[in-house]
Each structure stands twice: as C-alpha cells, then as structure tokens.
Amino acid sequence: MIEVKNLVKQYGSKRAVDDISFTINKGEILGFLGPNGAGKSTTMNMITGYLSSTSGTVLIDGHDILEEPLEAKKHIGYLPELPPLYLDMTVKEYLGFVYELKKCTLPREQHLAEICRTVKIEHVYGRLIKNLSKGYKQRVGVAGALVGAPDVLILDEPTVGLDPQQIIDIRNLIKDLGKKHTVILSSHILPEVQAICERVIVINKGKLVADDTPDNLSRSLAGNTKLQARIVGPQSEVVAAVSAMDGVARVLPLGEKTDGSVEYTIEPEEGKDVRAGLFDLLSKQGWQMLGLKGSEMSLEDIFLHLIQDDAQTSKEEKSEGKKRRFSFGRKKKETDGGDEE
Numbered sequence: 001m002i003e004v005k006n007l008v009k010q011y012g013s014k015r016a017v018d019d020i021s022f023t024i025n026k027g028e029i030l031g032f033l034g035p036n037g038a039g040k041s042t043t044m045n046m047i048t049g050y051l052s053s054t055s056g057t058v059l060i061d062g063h064d065i066l067e068e069p070l071e072a073k074k075h076i077g078y079l080p081e082l083p084p085l086y087l088d089m090t091v092k093e094y095l096g097f098v099y100e101l102k103k104c105t106l107p108r109e110q111h112l113a114e115i116c117r118t119v120k121i122e123h124v125y126g127r128l129i130k131n132l133s134k135g136y137k138q139r140v141g142v143a144g145a146l147v148g149a150p151d152v153l154i155l156d157e158p159t160v161g162l163d164p165q166q167i168i169d170i171r172n173l174i175k176d177l178g179k180k181h182t183v184i185l186s187s188h189i190l191p192e193v194q195a196i197c198e199r200v201i202v203i204n205k206g207k208l209v210a211d212d213t214p215d216n217l218s219r220s221l222a223g224n225t226k227l228q229a230r231i232v233g234p235q236s237e238v239v240a241a242v243s244a245m246d247g248v249a250r251v252l253p254l255g256e257k258t259d260g261s262v263e264y265t266i267e268p269e270e271g272k273d274v275r276a277g278l279f280d281l282l283s284k285q286g287w288q289m290l291g292l293k294g295s296e297m298s299l300e301d302i303f304l305h306l307i308q309d310d311a312q313t314s315k316e317e318k319s320e321g322k323k324r325r326f327s328f329g330r331k332k333k334e335t336d337g338g339d340e341e
C-alpha cells in the first residue's frame with residue numbers, strides 16, 4: 001500500500017531524514033515513534049507529498065507521490081497536528097468545503113452523513129466549530145481527513161491537548177478506523193502506540209532504528225522476561241543460592257516488604273526458564289515464595305533503550321567507520337556482548 005524507499009531529506013547541511021525505507025501493508029495500523037526532532041513530521045510530510053524528498057521515493061498504491069501526485073493523494077487522508085479547521089464555519093459548512101477542495105465525486109450528502117456517523121459528530125453537524133470541545137474539534141479534523149474515502153489515514157499526534165476521556169474516545173475511534181483503513185499514527189505517547197498499533201517504527205536522528213510489533217520489540221529486547229519474586233528467607237543466603245542456580249544470570253534484592261518477604265529481580269540467562277528450579281530450591285531450603293511475576297519491558301523502556309543503543313552505535317561507528325545496521329534482536333546481542341567485554 002505504501003512503499004517508502006531510501007528516503008532522504010536534507011535541509012542545508014542538516015540531514016533530517018537519512019535513508020529510511022519501510023513498507024506498510026493494507027489494513028495495518030502503524031505507530032510512528034521518535035523523540036522531538038527525530039524526523040517524524042518531515043517523513044510524514046514527504047509521504048503526503050507536502051514536502052519533496054532530496055532523494056528516495058514514496059509510492060502510494062503504486063503511484064509515486066511526486067510524479068503522480070493526484071493519483072497518489074487520492075489515497076491519503078491527512079490529519080496534521082494542528083488540523084486546519086475554520087472556526088467560523090459550522091461542521092456542515094466545513095465538511096462541504098473540504099469536499100469541494102478535494103474535488104470529491106462521491107454522492108455528497110450520503111458520503112458526508114456516513115463520515116459523520118463514523119466519527120460520531122451527527123449531533124453537532126449544524127454547530128459552529130469554534131463552539132465545540134477540543135475532542136469534537138479533533139473529530140471534525142478526522143472527518144475532514146475521511147472525505148473522499150481515502151484508504152490511508154495519516155494522523156499526526158491526534159490526541160495532543162485532549163482530556164483523558166477525549167483521549168480514550170479518539171483512540172477508540174482510531175482503532176475503529178483501522179478496521180477499514182491503513183493508519184499511520186505519529187505519537188510521542190508510547191502507551192498510546194502500544195494500545196492502538198500492531199506495528200511500530202521508531203526513528204531517531206533521521207534513521208530508522210526499529211520496525212516490529214510492540215510485542216516482538218518487547219520480547220527481542222528484553223530477551224527473557226525478568227522475574228519479580230517475593231521470598232521469605234535470609235537475604236544473603238537467598239541471593240547466593242538463587243544466583244548459583246543453573247540458568248540464572250543475576251539476582252537483585254529490591255527491599256523488604258511489610259509481610260517479612262524480600263522482593264528480588266531474577267534475570268534468567270537467554271533461553272532459560274528458571275521458575276521450576278526456583279520452586280524446587282525454595283522448597284528444599286524451606287523458604288517461602290509469597291509472589292512471583294514476570295516483568296515485561298514497556299514500550300517506553302524499549303524506546304529509551306533503542307535511543308541509547310543508537311547513540312552508542314553512532315560512537316562506535318565514528319571510531320570504526322562502519323555502516324549502520326539496525327537489526328533489532330541481533331543488535332541487542334551485540335550490545336550485550338560489548339558490555340561484557
């Protein structure tokens with residue numbers, strides 16, 4: 001559906017987007033993550049044809065966004081971070097205006113009514129946009145993006161500035177839209193991306209640093225899930241005995257709890273499941289286990305880790321003159337290996 005190939009954007013001496021390639025398939029909801037200045041808006045603006053690229057191509061359903069802009073843009077509905085709403089228009093007037101602007105040929109009343117049903121703004125159709133809440137203004141922006149029935153929706157920070165209930169409503173709306181559309185969602189809000197998106201692309205300093213499902217990212221980076229255990233027993237003996245277990249890489253006591261247990265983080269070696277051995281050990285020693293749970297990495301942890309890895313890789317490259325590679329799982333191993341040296 002969308003093919004981004006070797007996309008580069010150079011602003012003078014600044015390379016804002018540096019050789020990014022990815023493909024988005026029909027019906028995917030893709031999260032586009034990156035810190036401030038990473039190059040997200042620049043990339044989205046090149047995908048929507050608002051900015052031309054220095055080099056590289058963007059194909060929308062096979063149409064080059066720069067060579068066949070009209071054909072390509074027909075497929076895209078774009079909601080910029082600040083939707084260009086005309087506050088003195090009613091919702092009806094605004095959507096009619098967007099309809100004309102996009103030279104839409106679908107049956108007008110029927111098409112606009114269907115959009116209003118989808119984004120649930122039928123009851124404010126006759127109201128002035130300036131009198132609507134922020135959440136409803138955002139819905140009107142989404143409605144505008146849906147005019148012309150594009151297959152692809154590109155949403156730039158769609159929940160910024162909304163209150164918690166409005167955020168939930170817009171997220172649910174995006175999920176619903178994802179059933180019929182390919183969606184690209186740019187966001188700084190990591191739990192949002194985790195909640196909505198099936199796939200995440202992370203960019204940092206103009207480079208693509210990860211492309212995977214939130215779950216895979218979490219798994220490949222975390223390796224094995226760490227365990228949080230609450231154990232009643234003499235702390236130093238517990239640490240020594242559990243550390244000596246086959247398959248345990250590290251044990252970290254986190255402090256005593258009010259029930260007399262001590263909480264530990266137990267980090268298994270790669271590919272090892274130490275839970276059964278842990279139960280055996282504790283029962284042999286007569287130490288009680290009051291709790292055991294896995295602690296998975298949140299997307300937030302992963303994101304920070306990736307950005308740090310990227311900074312680390314840059315340093316290594318500078319010194320070694322290497323070309324970068326962003327194979328996520330492998331990179332983690334390499335980093336691990338480096339740490340151990």
Ligand SMILES: Nc1ncnc2c1ncn2[C@@H]1O[C@H](COP(=O)(O)OP(=O)(O)OP(=O)(O)O)[C@@H](O)[C@H]1O
Binds near residue numbers: 037039
């Ligand atoms: N017109 C421009 N001229 C020069 N540099 C620019 C221009 N637009 C963006 N940049 C620079 O390019 C880099 C990428 O900017 P971009 O706005 O794409 O990042 P972003 O990931 O969208 O960040 P944010 O989330 O803060 O909007 C930044 O360093 C920015 O300062």
